[in-house]
Amino acid sequence: xxxxxxxxxxxxxxxxxxxxxxxxxxxxxxxxxxxxxxxxxxxxxxxxxxxxxxxxxxxxxxxxxxxxxxxxxxxxxxxxxxxxxxxxxxxxxxxxxxxxxxxxxxxxxxxxxxxxxxxxxxxxxxxxxxxxxxxxxxxxxxxxxxxxxxxxxxxxxxxxxxxxxxxxxxxxxxxxxxxxxxxxxxxxxxxxxxxxxxxxxxxxxxxxxxxxxxxxxxxxxxxxxxxxxxxxxxxxxxxxxxxxxxxxxxxxxxxxxxxxxxxxxxxxxxxxxxxxxxxxxxxxxxxxxxxxxxxxxxxxxxxxxxxxxxxxxxxxxxxxxxxxxxxxxxxxxxxxxxxxxxxxxxxxxxxxxxxxxxxxxxxxxxxxxxxxxxxxxxxxxxxxxxxxxxxxxxxxxxxxxxxxxx
Amino acid sequence: xxxxxxxxxxxxxxxxxxxxxxxxxxxxxxxxxxxxxxxxxxxxxxxxxxxxxxxxxxxxxxxxxxxxxxxxxxxxxxxxxxxxxxxxxxxxxxxxxxxxxxxxxxxxxxxxxxxxxxxxxxxxxxxxxxxxxxxxxxxxxxxxxxxxxxxxxxxxxxxxxxxxxxxxxxxxxxxxxxxxxxxxxxxxxxxxxxxxxxxxxxxxxxxxxxxxxxxxxxxxxxxxxxxxxxxxxxxxxxxxxxxxxxxxxxxxxxxxxxxxxxxxxxxxxxxxxxxxxxxxxxxxxxxxxxxxxxxxxxxxx
Numbered sequence: 218x219x220x221x222x223x224x225x226x227x228x229x230x231x232x233x234x235x236x237x238x239x240x241x242x243x244x245x246x247x248x249x250x251x252x253x254x255x256x257x258x259x260x261x262x263x264x265x266x267x268x269x270x271x272x273x274x275x276x277x278x279x280x281x282x283x284x285x286x287x288x289x290x291x292x293x294x295x296x297x298x299x300x301x302x303x304x305x306x307x308x309x310x311x312x313x314x315x316x317x318x319x320x321x322x323x324x325x326x327x328x329x330x331x332x333x334x335x336x337x338x339x340x341x342x343x344x345x346x347x348x349x350x351x352x353x354x355x356x357x358x359x360x361x362x363x364x365x366x367x368x369x370x371x372x373x374x375x376x377x378x379x380x381x382x383x384x385x386x387x388x389x390x391x392x393x394x395x396x397x398x399x400x401x402x403x404x405x406x407x408x409x410x411x412x413x414x415x416x417x418x419x420x421x422x423x424x425x426x427x428x429x430x431x432x433x434x435x436x437x438x439x440x441x442x443x444x445x446x447x448x449x450x451x452x453x454x455x456x457x458x459x460x461x462x463x464x465x466x467x468x469x470x471x472x473x474x475x476x477x478x479x480x481x482x483x484x485x486x487x488x489x490x491x492x493x494x495x496x497x498x499x500x501x502x503x504x505x506x507x508x509x510x511x512x513x514x515x516x517x518x519x520x521x522x523x524x525x526x527x528x529x530x531x532x533x534x535x536x537x538x539x540x541x542x543x544x545x546x547x548x549x550x551x552x553x554x555x556x557x558x559x560x561x562x563x564x565x566x567x568x569x570x571x572x573x574x575x576x577x578x579x580x581x582x583x584x585x586x587x588x589x590x591x592x593x594x595x596x597x598x599x600x601x602x603x604x605x606x607x608x609x610x611x612x613x614x615x616x617x618x619x620x621x622x623x
Numbered sequence: 624x625x626x627x628x629x630x631x632x633x634x635x636x637x638x639x640x641x642x643x644x645x646x647x648x649x650x651x652x653x654x655x656x657x658x659x660x661x662x663x664x665x666x667x668x669x670x671x672x673x674x675x676x677x678x679x680x681x682x683x684x685x686x687x688x689x690x691x692x693x694x695x696x697x698x699x700x701x702x703x704x705x706x707x708x709x710x711x712x713x714x715x716x717x718x719x720x721x722x723x724x725x726x727x728x729x730x731x732x733x734x735x736x737x738x739x740x741x742x743x744x745x746x747x748x749x750x751x752x753x754x755x756x757x758x759x760x761x762x763x764x765x766x767x768x769x770x771x772x773x774x775x776x777x778x779x780x781x782x783x784x785x786x787x788x789x790x791x792x793x794x795x796x797x798x799x800x801x802x803x804x805x806x807x808x809x810x811x812x813x814x815x816x817x818x819x820x821x822x823x824x825x826x827x828x829x830x831x832x833x834x835x836x837x838x839x840x841x842x843x844x845x846x847x848x849x850x851x852x853x854x855x856x857x858x859x860x861x862x863x864x865x866x867x868x869x870x871x872x873x874x875x876x877x878x879x880x881x882x883x884x885x886x887x888x889x890x891x892x893x894x895x896x897x898x899x900x901x902x903x904x905x906x907x908x909x910x911x912x913x914x915x916x917x918x919x920x921x922x923x924x
Contacts (some may be wrong), residue, residue: 523683524683525659525660525683525684525685525688526685527685527686528635528684528685528686528689531632531635531636531686532636535636544685553659564659565683567659568659568683600641600642601638601641601642601680601681601682601689602681602682602683603652603661603662603663603681603682603683604683618652618661618663619652620652620653620654620661620662620663621652621653621654621735621739621749621750621751
């Protein structure tokens with residue numbers, strides 16, 4: 218069965234299809250190898266061996282020095298919370314956190330809550346292409362900072378942050394460094410043993426493993442306090458009976474991601490580039506958001522001016538094409554994407570941003586199909602737009618249409 | 624994705640009256656700050672009768688904004704201006720077989736565009752008197768601004784009062800944290816602090832032994848069970864109240880307690896405590912011995 222048979226799935230930064238090989242690897246661990254890995258008997262022991270192998274597979278993909286640095290959790294969000302809250306707990310005298318204005322809500326919402334609890338959070342701003350000012354970052358590092366948490370790759374634009382350099386700066390200042398790498402793992406090569414990164418979060422369902430499994434990478438000798446206490450699982454760093462089947466699935470997915478890393482960097486990148494160039498050539502008044510010079514190979518985020526993203530998605534969905542949008546109306550919060558706002562994208566464009574995120578399961582035919590159907594969809598919606606004239610934006614759109622806002 | 628009604632989808636995929644009306648003599652342009660949507664409504668009004676001969680819309684917005692605009696133009700065509708002004712945002716939502724709570728503001732935008740267009744036709748200046756905030760209660764579509772204003776206007780102090788005045792938080796209760804935050808903020812402006820337990824009535828402790836109401840009896844029975852529960856849980860068991868029928872109190876032993884040889888002894892002990900707490904004789908009986916057992920199907924952990 219091809220992906221096309223069920224429609225065209227270009228929303229892989231939201232979640233990915235579980236690879237068939239991954240499903241195959243995990244299935245025995247439901248009804249055949251169902252033992253508790255902590256048990257002494259053979260039912261448990263075999264599962265324990267399989268988890269051990271999965272841990273090494275994750276370690277290999279991350280380039281971690283020791284397999285004991287891999288802590289299985291339930292998701293990326295849990296890993297993020299564990300990392301940040303642990304850093305605060307082990308250094309109660311440090312009351313500041315450094316993060317960025319464009320983090321995932323898994324980090325942002327936690328930081329906002331910590332502000333209410335009295336912590337000071339520095340949100341590093343980004344420029345129009347979503348890039349950080351490292352000098353400004355350097356000036357914020359001090360012995361008052363408990364942890365720096367900066368995403369490796371942005372989920373909306375795919376923009377890569379120089380986390381390796383930032384981690385070195387943090388280490389030089391004696392500050393712990395955590396990175397939310399859920400979008401980067403499996404798409405860009407990572408070699409943690411040669412970095413100064415202390416903690417890293419990853420999420421299985423972003424790399425063709427199932428939902429409900431995550432990892433916290435915890436560098437050996439990093440001071441740590443668990444989020445969940447209880448049994449001795451994960452060496453006491455994350456209590457709770459192991460999600461064996463999902464852990465084994467994640468191991469398999471990591472091994473496959475490593476095998477396909479070259480493909481991701483070349484073939485998937487070529488598909489993304491073709492999609493982007495095709496759309497930019499066919500649709501007037503649209504542009505790429507984020508930093509084209511430092512981006513995930515699979516992500517294209519395009520702002521279609523003067524129309525709204527949800528309307529585009531509904532029309533794409535009717536044709537069986539799945540993507541996502543930074544528009545307010547798709548977020549459930551009615552706030553336009555904080556990432557687009559942080560980059561200063563005008564709202565007539567921010568609302569019309571569409572993210573196409575590809576995977577190794579996408580094909581050139583799918584890309585051509587999307588290039589073919591998007592231009593008429595955009596034209597159809599622009600016909601309805603008060604900012605759009607006969608075949609271009611009205612003159613001085615902001616002045617020609619100036620509604621009374623409530 | 625939102626759950627849109629068939630009617631919303633239909634009006635979105637095939638909008639009616641899209642585009643500006645030719646020879647329009649009334650224009651209304653409004654936007655919703657909360658989501659950045661904006662709408663221009665153009666009308667052709669018969670000056671003699673003030674009847675709306677034609678209506679057209681241009682919308683920068685999501686699926687429901689486009690559908691609301693389309694519905695609005697369909698509703699008002701043929702009405703007089705005075706009739707049209709009576710169209711409420713709920714009428715627009717009803718016409719579309721309802722909108723998701725977060726999207727009700729799209730219908731509000733439609734009604735406001737209409738008011739602005741009529742004001743424009745009559746040479747008046749339309750001012751918007753309604754404010755919008757972030758959606759807090761999704762069950763009843765109540766936003767932060769409304770909750771804030773209601774707290775101020777009525778001097779509210781508790782979540783319970785906010786529920787009674789605005790309905791916010793009266794459904795699933797997931798937004799109570801948000802409501803508490805608003806209360807904390809608004810009360811602190813007035814130099815007051817928010818006390819989560821203020822206004823809630825504690826269970827009365829009665830000294831004498833007047834007749835207990837059914838609710839009071841059940842509360843006391845539950846309290847006894849709650850007091851023995853930690854002991855049972857230490858042994859990996861539990862107990863649950865199933866029914867109270869006159870003097871018979873039916874309980875279900877759970878976990879390790881179920882089938883335990885000591886269960887009868889345990890029940891005796893519980894019965895003694897209950898008699899003490901209720902001031903009347905009751906019998907504590909295993910639920911299995913209850914006539915017409917309708918046991919709730921619940922697995923024990």
